[in-house]
Amino acid sequence: MRRLRFHPCGNFKESYAQEITVFETDFGRFWLLVGLVLLFGVLPFVSSPYFLYVCNMIGIAAISALGLNILIGYTGLISLGHGAFFGVGAYAAAILATRLGLPFWVCVPAAGFVTALTGMVFGIPSGRLKGLYLTIATLAGQFIIEYILVHWESLTQGTMGIVLPEATLFGLVIDGDRPFFYVIFICLVLVTWMTKNIMRTRYGRAFIAIRDNDRAAEGMGIPIFPYKLLSFGISSFYAGFAGAIWAFYMISITSETFTLSLSVEYIAMVIIGGLGSIPGAIFGAVFITGLNEILRWFTDLFMNMGMATGFGLNMASLRELAFGLAIVLFILFEPKGLAEIWRIVRSNFRLWPFSY
Amino acid sequence: MDFFIQLLVNGLSIGLLYGLSAMGFVMIFKSSSVLNFAHGELLAMGAFLFLVLTTWAGLPIYLAFLVTLAGSFVLGFAVERLFLRPLIGESLIFVIMLTVGLASIFKGLLLFFFGGNLHTYPEFLPAGLGVQLGNVFVPPVYVASSFIGIVFLVLFGLFFKFSPQGIFMRSVADNQTAALSLGVHVKKVFALSWAIAAMVAGMSGIVLGVINGINVHEISAIGLKVFPVVILGGLDSIGGAIIGGIIIGLLETFTCGYISPSLRDVVPYAVLVCILLVKPYGLFGLVDIERV
Numbered sequence A: 001m002r003r004l005r006f007h008p009c010g011n012f013k014e015s016y017a018q019e020i021t022v023f024e025t026d027f028g029r030f031w032l033l034v035g036l037v038l039l040f041g042v043l044p045f046v047s048s049p050y051f052l053y054v055c056n057m058i059g060i061a062a063i064s065a066l067g068l069n070i071l072i073g074y075t076g077l078i079s080l081g082h083g084a085f086f087g088v089g090a091y092a093a094a095i096l097a098t099r100l101g102l103p104f105w106v107c108v109p110a111a112g113f114v115t116a117l118t119g120m121v122f123g124i125p126s127g128r129l130k131g132l133y134l135t136i137a138t139l140a141g142q143f144i145i146e147y148i149l150v151h152w153e154s155l156t157q158g159t160m161g162i163v164l165p166e167a168t169l170f171g172l173v174i175d176g177d178r179p180f181f182y183v184i185f186i187c188l189v190l191v192t193w194m195t196k197n198i199m200r201t202r203y204g205r206a207f208i209a210i211r212d213n214d215r216a217a218e219g220m221g222i223p224i225f226p227y228k229l230l231s232f233g234i235s236s237f238y239a240g241f242a243g244a245i246w247a248f249y250m251i252s253i254t255s256e257t258f259t260l261s262l263s264v265e266y267i268a269m270v271i272i273g274g275l276g277s278i279p280g281a282i283f284g285a286v287f288i289t290g291l292n293e294i295l296r297w298f299t300d301l302f303m304n305m306g307m308a309t310g311f312g313l314n315m316a317s318l319r320e321l322a323f324g325l326a327i328v329l330f331i332l333f334e335p336k337g338l339a340e341i342w343r344i345v346r347s348n349f350r351l352w353p354f355s356y
Numbered sequence B: 001m002d003f004f005i006q007l008l009v010n011g012l013s014i015g016l017l018y019g020l021s022a023m024g025f026v027m028i029f030k031s032s033s034v035l036n037f038a039h040g041e042l043l044a045m046g047a048f049l050f051l052v053l054t055t056w057a058g059l060p061i062y063l064a065f066l067v068t069l070a071g072s073f074v075l076g077f078a079v080e081r082l083f084l085r086p087l088i089g090e091s092l093i094f095v096i097m098l099t100v101g102l103a104s105i106f107k108g109l110l111l112f113f114f115g116g117n118l119h120t121y122p123e124f125l126p127a128g129l130g131v132q133l134g135n136v137f138v139p140p141v142y143v144a145s146s147f148i149g150i151v152f153l154v155l156f157g158l159f160f161k162f163s164p165q166g167i168f169m170r171s172v173a174d175n176q177t178a179a180l181s182l183g184v185h186v187k188k189v190f191a192l193s194w195a196i197a198a199m200v201a202g203m204s205g206i207v208l209g210v211i212n213g214i215n216v217h218e219i220s221a222i223g224l225k226v227f228p229v230v231i232l233g234g235l236d237s238i239g240g241a242i243i244g245g246i247i248i249g250l251l252e253t254f255t256c257g258y259i260s261p262s263l264r265d266v267v268p269y270a271v272l273v274c275i276l277l278v279k280p281y282g283l284f285g286l287v288d289i290e291r292v
Helices: A024-046 A048-076 A082-099 A104-127 A133-153 A177-198 A201-213 A215-219 A224-252 A260-275 A279-303 A309-333 A337-351 B003-033 B039-056 B063-085 B093-114 B140-162 B164-174 B176-181 B186-212 B217-235 B238-259 B261-265 B269-277
Strands: A166-170 A172-173 B131-133 B136-138
Touching: A024 A177, A048 A082, A048 A177, A048 A260, A048 A279, A048 B039, A082 A104, A082 A133, A082 A224, A082 A260, A082 B140, A104 A166, A104 A224, A104 B269, A133 A260, A133 B093, A133 B217, A133 B261, A133 B269, A166 B140, A172 A177, A172 B131, A177 A224, A177 A279, A201 A215, A201 A224, A201 B093, A215 A224, A215 B186, A260 A279, A260 A309, A260 A337, A260 B093, A260 B131, A279 A309, A279 A337, A309 B093, B003 B039, B003 B140, B003 B164, B003 B186, B003 B217, B003 B238, B039 B186, B039 B217, B063 B093, B063 B186, B093 B217, B140 B164, B140 B186, B140 B238, B164 B176, B164 B186, B186 B217, B217 B238, B217 B269, B238 B261, B238 B269, B261 B269
Parallel strands: none
Antiparallel strands: A166 A172, B131 B136
16 A cells, blocks of 8 residues: 655656646545445435436536537537537437347447547538637538438438337346436446546647647647547547437437537536536536526426416526526636636645645 | 519528628627627617517607617627627637627527517508519518618728728728737727627618517527528628628528428538538638648
């Protein structure tokens, strides 16, 4: 057993290995372990079904937001089509499960790969475009995918939607909130671990180099176009993976979910959480999903209080308002997002009682 | 043949509307290079302000029109001053998401006060404005909107060509640093261009409302239609916005008439992707090549 070290009070790193290390002290490992035990051992057993449902939604959103963070936060490519990719994953899983009868554990990764391919096709404009032109191209991608999902009726059954078969894993039937909680959060933990490690390898460093200065990156021998496509591919894989799990969890899917506003929600998660930060994507998912649920709760409350239904209906518009306000206020006052607030809180504790 | 002419007239008038809506968008992009996702909501704000002034406050039409223009001017100014000025020099994603957030706020406010129903203005255009083209009748609103569109296009052309403020705006669009060092008050130019753009947007919103009725969702959807229009015309060309709007409008109505009505909403975006891949600076945009 190694000696438990405290955080140093300054930056005393001597090698690159120290710089990219995941856990600076064994306390980090310890707290992570405690967190995982609480997450898997305690949370599913003490929470109500509704709370568990919210947790599951958070988990799915977090997987998708992690993917978008690779694209926006690490590679600097802004995509307005993430919601559509999420939908492609959901439909791919549904079609694979109903038409080909593939099992759950094949469907979900396969849907991820289908979505990754789609994402790479829609990432092709990034070979010539960057910045806002690329953003507009992904906006067009969003509308085109939405159109295909609704109108390719022989495959997607249009507005009727698809009903998925029951998910089974290793002979066990996964239904209800608690089994899905385990599936979703084990996937989330794996995906987080994978993302963290992608960012420590040459691929992650190449993404960051492209974000910071694409011409300098090209000059240093990074082939930009393949790496941009790879980034689109990885990010869409995450979206598709999350979408596939979501489809199995929701049992029936229709195309109305995967609109531009879903894409905007994912970008909001990434920004409110913190661009280019892995915990940030998860914080963002918690924040936005939580905000949605709280506002829905308020809407229901006002509806049930027997106030004029007109007023209750108007509350629905306040969701839109609160969502917009959250984005605007975070951008204006804490553009680095919740991850930065978390960092400040932690560093205050680290130097306690001598924090300044 | 009549069907063709009917489609042509419809396409032209819808296209002109798109062009009018895109004009304000282009003005904002031209001077401050902000991609404004809240443009549809700016249109809607103008349309609803006019609605309030005409139906609820009962002002005469001309006065209501002028007050709407003034109100939109103030709104644009306030938006720039409060939200966009702190972001000067920040990276693109923040600016884009800020306008997305603003769009959401405006939409929420409008839905809160007016709901998602269709509202209409009282009838105020004289019926004599309609024009009979062979067997096809052009309704008065289309004539009036074409007239307004052309007048504004000419006015803005003159404004950018000759007035000092217009020349400042063009200089800032061309090179911010150079304009700054030559004594142009860049921030003032930003504020002015947002104010003017919001004014144009308010005016276009009224025209849209007269033709289609006023519905928050529909008008903000037109704000997204602006993207194919401006990319086709060139992001920084005001004349290009009008021509791009007309081309997209014609394309939409002809697809709707001859191929399939369901394709109508997706064709502009398919065109958009093609244009971006082949000629990203559009028909009349400033070619500023940076290979990546």
